[in-house]
Amino acid sequence: MSDHAYIELKNICKSFGSVVANRDVCLSVNKGEIHALLGENGSGKSTLVNMLAGIYSPDGGEIFIDGKPVYFSSPRDAIEQGIGMVHQHFKLVDVMTAKENIAAGSKTGFFVRGKTLSGEIAAIGQRYGLVVNPDKKVYNMSVGEKQTVEILKMLYRGARILILDEPTAVLTPQEIQTLFDILRNMKNEGCAIIIITHKLNEVLEISDRVTILRKGESVSTLETAGVSPLELAEQMVGRAIKLEVERTETQKTAEPLLRVEGLEARDEENVKLLSDMSFDLYGGEILGVAGIAGSGQKELCEIVAGLCKATAGSVRFMGEEILGMTPGKIIRKGISMSFIPEDRLGMGLVAGMNIVDNVMLKNYHASPGLFMDRAAGKKLAEKIVKRFDISTPSVFHIVKKLSGGNIQKVLLGREVDMNPHLLITAYPVRGLDIGASYNIYDVLNEQKRSGVGVLFIGEDLDVLLQLCDRILVLHAGRSMGIVDPRVTSKEELGLMMLGRGREGEAYA
Amino acid sequence: MLKIVKRPEGSHRRETLMRVSAVFFALVASAVIMALLGYNPFLVYAKIVEGSLMSAYRFRETIHKTIPLVVLSLGIAVAFKMKFWNIGAEGQLYMGAFGAALVAYSLPTLPSPLLLAFMMLVGAVFGGLWALIPALLKLKFSTSETLVTLMLNYIAIKWVSYLQYGPWKDPNGIGFPKMAAFSSGAVLPKVFGIHIGWIIALVLVVVIHILLKKSKLGYEIAVLGESDTTARYAGMSVAKITVTAVLISGGLCGLAGMMQASGIERTLNDQLSGGLGFTAVITCWLARLSAPAVVLVSFLFSVLIQGGAYLQSSMKIPSAVAGVLQGIILFFVLGSEFFIQYSVVFQKKKSAGEVHDA
Numbered sequence: 001m002s003d004h005a006y007i008e009l010k011n012i013c014k015s016f017g018s019v020v021a022n023r024d025v026c027l028s029v030n031k032g033e034i035h036a037l038l039g040e041n042g043s044g045k046s047t048l049v050n051m052l053a054g055i056y057s058p059d060g061g062e063i064f065i066d067g068k069p070v071y072f073s074s075p076r077d078a079i080e081q082g083i084g085m086v087h088q089h090f091k092l093v094d095v096m097t098a099k100e101n102i103a104a105g106s107k108t109g110f111f112v113r114g115k116t117l118s119g120e121i122a123a124i125g126q127r128y129g130l131v132v133n134p135d136k137k138v139y140n141m142s143v144g145e146k147q148t149v150e151i152l153k154m155l156y157r158g159a160r161i162l163i164l165d166e167p168t169a170v171l172t173p174q175e176i177q178t179l180f181d182i183l184r185n186m187k188n189e190g191c192a193i194i195i196i197t198h199k200l201n202e203v204l205e206i207s208d209r210v211t212i213l214r215k216g217e218s219v220s221t222l223e224t225a226g227v228s229p230l231e232l233a234e235q236m237v238g239r240a241i242k243l244e245v246e247r248t249e250t251q252k253t254a255e256p257l258l259r260v261e262g263l264e265a266r267d268e269e270n271v272k273l274l275s276d277m278s279f280d281l282y283g284g285e286i287l288g289v290a291g292i293a294g295s296g297q298k299e300l301c302e303i304v305a306g307l308c309k310a311t312a313g314s315v316r317f318m319g320e321e322i323l324g325m326t327p328g329k330i331i332r333k334g335i336s337m338s339f340i341p342e343d344r345l346g347m348g349l350v351a352g353m354n355i356v357d358n359v360m361l362k363n364y365h366a367s368p369g370l371f372m373d374r375a376a377g378k379k380l381a382e383k384i385v386k387r388f389d390i391s392t393p394s395v396f397h398i399v400k401k402l403s404g405g406n407i408q409k410v411l412l413g414r415e416v417d418m419n420p421h422l423l424i425t426a427y428p429v430r431g432l433d434i435g436a437s438y439n440i441y442d443v444l445n446e447q448k449r450s451g452v453g454v455l456f457i458g459e460d461l462d463v464l465l466q467l468c469d470r471i472l473v474l475h476a477g478r479s480m481g482i483v484d485p486r487v488t489s490k491e492e493l494g495l496m497m498l499g500r501g502r503e504g505e506a507y508a
Numbered sequence: 509m510l511k512i513v514k515r516p517e518g519s520h521r522r523e524t525l526m527r528v529s530a531v532f533f534a535l536v537a538s539a540v541i542m543a544l545l546g547y548n549p550f551l552v553y554a555k556i557v558e559g560s561l562m563s564a565y566r567f568r569e570t571i572h573k574t575i576p577l578v579v580l581s582l583g584i585a586v587a588f589k590m591k592f593w594n595i596g597a598e599g600q601l602y603m604g605a606f607g608a609a610l611v612a613y614s615l616p617t618l619p620s621p622l623l624l625a626f627m628m629l630v631g632a633v634f635g636g637l638w639a640l641i642p643a644l645l646k647l648k649f650s651t652s653e654t655l656v657t658l659m660l661n662y663i664a665i666k667w668v669s670y671l672q673y674g675p676w677k678d679p680n681g682i683g684f685p686k687m688a689a690f691s692s693g694a695v696l697p698k699v700f701g702i703h704i705g706w707i708i709a710l711v712l713v714v715v716i717h718i719l720l721k722k723s724k725l726g727y728e729i730a731v732l733g734e735s736d737t738t739a740r741y742a743g744m745s746v747a748k749i750t751v752t753a754v755l756i757s758g759g760l761c762g763l764a765g766m767m768q769a770s771g772i773e774r775t776l777n778d779q780l781s782g783g784l785g786f787t788a789v790i791t792c793w794l795a796r797l798s799a800p801a802v803v804l805v806s807f808l809f810s811v812l813i814q815g816g817a818y819l820q821s822s823m824k825i826p827s828a829v830a831g832v833l834q835g836i837i838l839f840f841v842l843g844s845e846f847f848i849q850y851s852v853v854f855q856k857k858k859s860a861g862e863v864h865d866a
Binding site: 305307326327328329330331332337347348349350351352353357360361362364365370371372 | 722725726727730734735737738741744745
């Protein structure tokens with residue numbers, strides 16, 4: 001071993017306009033180490049690793065690889081230095097096979113020799129424990145498989161340093177274990193791994209050391225052995241916090257608010273997106289929905305909100321059939337949906353408009369006459385900004401210029417302010433930091449206390465188990481059953497999400 | 509080493525200043541080109557101003573060009589606000605003019621105010637219906653409105669040519685392929701020597717400004733322009749809003765056609781527009797879809813067009829020079845958008861190769 005670290009970042013600075021993303025950030029990673037980067041949203045983690053991957057160039061500071069200073073002017077330079085990055089959103093060509101994706105962009109000859117390639121991929125895969133069928137098309141792959149292909153791609157290009165940006169966000173617990181096994185193998189082979197994550201328990205499980213970023217600065221680097229999750233969280237937020245999600249005990253309504261029976265939906269190619277979905281949702285409860293991304297959550301939400309057509313079944317709201325009603329009519333019945341898509345702004349908010357125009361989106365037609373009542377809209381916006389503590393220079397600020405957490409608060413604030421009977425909320429804390437997430441959970445509990453039925457589409461199984469009264473588990477558009485979170489483990493949920501029933505003999 | 513850096517949030521004033529300076533640099537660049545071609549650029553600019561503003565007649569001619577440009581730009585702005593790329597203003601203008609002519613030839617003896625009102629109505633309806641075709645195709649089959657509106661232009665122009673050379677050819681025209689002049693009742697009256705269209709255009713500027721900025725329909729159009737899933741999510745009817753906005757858009761273009769036919773040509777012919785429908789796409793875009801700005805930009809472009817025509821007769825410089833000027837201005841102003849958002853800074857060279865910044 002040499003005395004210098006394998007990767008050394010010294011006093012890295014980077015600004016975007018007037019926003020300082022990184023200020024004097026230092027990071028050092030050794031060979032054979034898994035190093036976690038922990039920090040709230042906007043703390044500069046992604047910016048930092050993007051500089052290491054050659055996507056951005058730092059305004060100041062130095063990067064050393066193996067003791068030598070390096071300057072990256074493009075990702076290609078970084079790849080040449082053995083740095084590979086797996087992005088949060090995979091960069092794969094859907095219509096190509098695994099091996100075509102792996103070979104794309106690397107310096108092979110003009111022709112790609114399929115057999116040799118398959119052999120090489122198999123050899124790398126064996127070394128690190130990655131299993132993938134090289135001839136499988138990417139669009140037929142699960143999220144876990146796609147990630148494996150991404151990692152293989154980096155290794156094929158000779159990466160000795162692997163950067164993973166929130167790799168576990170979209171994986172089931174079982175897939176996460178597989179990933180961690182791969183990472184441990186790589187570590188034993190002497191690779192250096194940098195992993196970004198929000199989840200404290202994952203940091204503790206996988207990493208050797210952890211560097212915590214706060215507001216663009218590196219706060220501390222700790223040996224993972226011997227730190228508690230609470231300690232990490234407090235370092236990250238910069239103040240004392242609690243880590244439990246509260247489950248308010250309330251009285252459910254006697255009659256179901258929403259009764260879904262035999263619901264089925266198909267896409268344009270007649271492939272079933274939802275099949276035989278049935279459940280009841282009562283007022284005063286939070287019904288969680290767990291499932292791997294793309295298991296029918298989006299379709300379920302959109303059918304209830306009237307945005308998507310069902311091919312069979314019924315959805316009754318307070319005893320009345322709402323299938324086939326227009327979205328406008330369903331809104332007036334008191335069904336409110338706040339769907340936070342992956343890009344946050346796709347549906348629900350108008351990115352280029354200000355807060356006032358956005359809070360008026362669903363009730364602008366309620367005022368009489370042909371003209372917009374922006375005075376009322378301004379009052380409403382001010383009320384929501386105050387109630388949800390949204391930080392913005394003014395209510396006339398363009399929504400897309402707000403931070404992610406504030407954007408979500410505007411959306412949820414508007415939905416809650418409409419006093420709905422039924423609140424559908426999908427991924428409301430997606431990409432939010434701990435503090436902001438807890439605010440959102442509080443809002444949901446408050447809604448539940450006031451008798452609102454909440455359909456909560458979630459990602460983080462820990463949160464689902466702590467927050468919800470019941471959890472509906474989806475797999476490939478089917479309901480795998482409704483479980484009581486008080487007596488269900490995360491592993492059980494994970495297996496159900498993978499399509500194995502609770503009583504299934506598939507798990508031991 | 510050159511580096512591209514995102515600018516901090518700029519003030520509205522600075523943005524305007526940058527756009528104005530873009531126009532200035534465009535004039536400088538055009539001057540260089542003209543000098544290379546052997547013309548004195550100062551003289552050319554002076555002649556453009558002289559030819560477009562420096563006599564009552566020339567000023568009138570400039571305003572005659574401004575009126576249709578304003579109305580067409582307003583029409584295009586309504587569609588563009590919805591991100592419905594209506595570049596079929598030219599065709600909608602001809603169909604509007606055709607509708608107006610249909611009325612003028614069928615009911616020549618109607619009292620003038622009634623006849624003119626009827627011509628306007630039918631002209632607007634014809635323009636609106638012509639624009640409705642691409643809208644319905646888009647709603648039903650997701651076709652590209654850009655292509656369909658563009659192609660419908662040529663159909664409309666050729667349709668008018670067909671009428672001019674065929675069924676509607678003036679039998680008293682001693683063989684000339686032209687249509688009969690409108691009866692005097694079908695001609696727009698003048699106020700201060702310019703046909704009344706200028707008042708109509710100014711009224712429309714106010715109406716469209718209020719429509720886009722203050723009305724619920726304008727809000728719906730803007731939301732739909734940003735995202736149709738969001739519009740649907742908010743309970744809006746995408747089809748209803750699209751149809752309404754496109755009818756307004758095409759209707760305004762049709763009205764511009766009626767005014768051209770009635771106020772300027774006093775007949776229908778296939779030279780009625782001379783590409784104003786395409787120029788209006790540029791003016792509308794340069795005005796950033798703002799109704800008040802449309803007036804200013806349209807006037808300046810009319811100065812260029814009118815001045816360009818004068819160049820040809822007075823200096824034997826092809827009027828295409830004005831076209832080159834228009835193109836260069838557009839190029840610079842669009843280019844300035846980049847500089848409004850980013851700035852290029854020089855950095856000390858550290859390593860080989862250039863920096864790519866995301």
